[in-house]
Amino acid sequence: MAPSETDNFPSTPGKVKMDRSNYFGRVASRWHATASARLLSGSAILLALTLFVLFRISSYTVAGRYMTGANSVPIAFKPDHVWETRVRQSCLPKKDEGLIVLVTGAAGFVGTHVSLALKKRGDGVLGIDNFNSYYEVSLKRARQALLEKQEIFIIEGDINNKELLKTLFDLIQFTHLMHLAAQAGVRYAMQNPGSYVHSNIAGLITLLEVCKDANPQPAIVWASSSSVYGLNSKVPFSENDRTDQPASLYAATKKAGEEIAHTYNHIYGLSITGLRFFTVYGPWGRPDMAYFSFTRDILKGKPITIYQGSNKQDLARDFTYIDDVVKGCVSSLDTAGMSTGSGGKKKGPAPLRIFNLGNTSPVTVPNLVSILEKHLKVKAKKNVIKMPRNGDVPFTHANVSLAHDQLGYNPTTNLEIGLKRFVKWYLSYHGLERPVKSRRL
Ligand SMILES: O=C(O)[C@H]1O[C@H](OP(=O)(O)OP(=O)(O)OC[C@H]2O[C@@H](n3ccc(=O)[nH]c3=O)[C@H](O)[C@@H]2O)[C@H](O)[C@@H](O)[C@H]1O
Numbered sequence: 001m002a003p004s005e006t007d008n009f010p011s012t013p014g015k016v017k018m019d020r021s022n023y024f025g026r027v028a029s030r031w032h033a034t035a036s037a038r039l040l041s042g043s044a045i046l047l048a049l050t051l052f053v054l055f056r057i058s059s060y061t062v063a064g065r066y067m068t069g070a071n072s073v074p075i076a077f078k079p080d081h082v083w084e085t086r087v088r089q090s091c092l093p094k095k096d097e098g099l100i101v102l103v104t105g106a107a108g109f110v111g112t113h114v115s116l117a118l119k120k121r122g123d124g125v126l127g128i129d130n131f132n133s134y135y136e137v138s139l140k141r142a143r144q145a146l147l148e149k150q151e152i153f154i155i156e157g158d159i160n161n162k163e164l165l166k167t168l169f170d171l172i173q174f175t176h177l178m179h180l181a182a183q184a185g186v187r188y189a190m191q192n193p194g195s196y197v198h199s200n201i202a203g204l205i206t207l208l209e210v211c212k213d214a215n216p217q218p219a220i221v222w223a224s225s226s227s228v229y230g231l232n233s234k235v236p237f238s239e240n241d242r243t244d245q246p247a248s249l250y251a252a253t254k255k256a257g258e259e260i261a262h263t264y265n266h267i268y269g270l271s272i273t274g275l276r277f278f279t280v281y282g283p284w285g286r287p288d289m290a291y292f293s294f295t296r297d298i299l300k301g302k303p304i305t306i307y308q309g310s311n312k313q314d315l316a317r318d319f320t321y322i323d324d325v326v327k328g329c330v331s332s333l334d335t336a337g338m339s340t341g342s343g344g345k346k347k348g349p350a351p352l353r354i355f356n357l358g359n360t361s362p363v364t365v366p367n368l369v370s371i372l373e374k375h376l377k378v379k380a381k382k383n384v385i386k387m388p389r390n391g392d393v394p395f396t397h398a399n400v401s402l403a404h405d406q407l408g409y410n411p412t413t414n415l416e417i418g419l420k421r422f423v424k425w426y427l428s429y430h431g432l433e434r435p436v437k438s439r440r441l
Pocket residue numbers: 184185186224225226227277278279280288289290291305306307308315316317365392
């Protein structure tokens with residue numbers, strides 16, 4: 001029977017339905033055409049099978065030794081002598097009473113800076129990072145090289161790998177966990193929601209499970225986010241303001257993390273401090289953030305998109321410089337107080353804290369762009385559009401009195417100075433002495 005007209009329409013856009021009878025006829029006639037063709041097809045199948053087996057073996061070996069990617073299932077982990085020695089050396093404090101800190105997300109922006117600061121003052125530091133490809137892996141590798149120069153070892157592994165974490169905690173008595181590994185980015189949550197659940201919820205729980213079983217338990221400091229304030233309109237944001245109206249899945253996972261922290265503190269006596277970071281920026285920063293991607297595009301002469309709120313209001317952020325945030329992190333570790341449990345059992349109440357780490361002076365996005373234009377000596381091509389419904393909030397503004405009182409936190413870097421340092425780093429990292437292809441201001 002002749003095929004009807006509709007049979008030849010694509011079933012899915014881009015996929016064309018095959019005329020099966022003709023297809024098999026064509027394949028059959030080709031198959032019987034010559035003996036050499038048969039031989040060739042046989043070899044191709046054999047080659048494909050060999051390659052498949054080799055690929056399976058090699059991916060098992062690599063993943064088995066070093067771990068798996070962000071969304072894969074962790075598999076067996078076998079440490080060797082060299083690996084153990086590197087772990088022990090990295091964890092060795094260089095001063096009496098030095099902390100021994102496991103830093104998750106150590107190849108990330110904040111993780112790199114915190115690891116360096118701790119090592120510099122003589123603490124033992126071990127990093128763990130899964131080197132996922134959310135943004136340029138080359139930047140994470142460059143940060144890793146920076147840490148290696150200071151004898152900080154980063155284990156390539158995922159925080160969902162419980163076996164790997166248990167191996168580490170059996171090997172080393174960590175006094176503290178600085179948990180900075182996360183799926184960051186507010187808007188990306190609409191594209192890849194699963195990665196937020198994987199890292200910010202499942203990964204956090206895996207870590208807490210291992211910490212509560214450790215003996216002694218470490219004290220934990222971890223990165224929450226200013227985004228938990230969501231649609232809260234009371235300014236400046238204080239720690240006891242509403243955080244039950246998240247505007248993005250990213251914010252919702254960070255808020256969930258705060259509740260999960262409460263549970264583990266309550267049941268197991270883990271000392272836990274959550275830090276609400278306010279749009280942290282600076283050298284070695286994250287390419288997905290506005291100040292970084294704007295710099296890249298302005299230098300390339302590409303237009304940048306600036307979002308505007310309702311009634312054409314400019315969006316504003318309490319941009320916070322990395323050095324100030326690092327001081328807040330280190331001070332949080334120093335003041336964390338002990339976990340009280342052992343063997344999975346709580347022995348008494350332990351600290352449970354939340355702090356804002358912001359700058360206390362919001363700056364609008366157009367102002368951020370003006371400062372960048374000045375430092376880059378290039379005029380930006382601006383495309384101003386209404387803020388899409390993408391999880392963004394109109395503004396953030398931190399009240400940091402609590403962190404000031406309890407951590408001695410005192411941010412001192414304004415956006416003008418912080419961006420100047422960032423631009424200097426950006427140009428030298430990319431080997432650009434001064435902007436090229438630019439329209440001078
Ligand atoms: O404090 C946090 O907890 C979060 O801070 C950061 O989120 P945000 O404050 O959203 O920073 P960022 O993306 O740099 O956008 C800055 C501004 O530029 C605007 N923006 C952005 C992109 C663009 O193309 N145009 C634009 O106008 C945009 O609308 C916004 O007004 C971290 O990424 C996040 O991981 C989390 O840590």
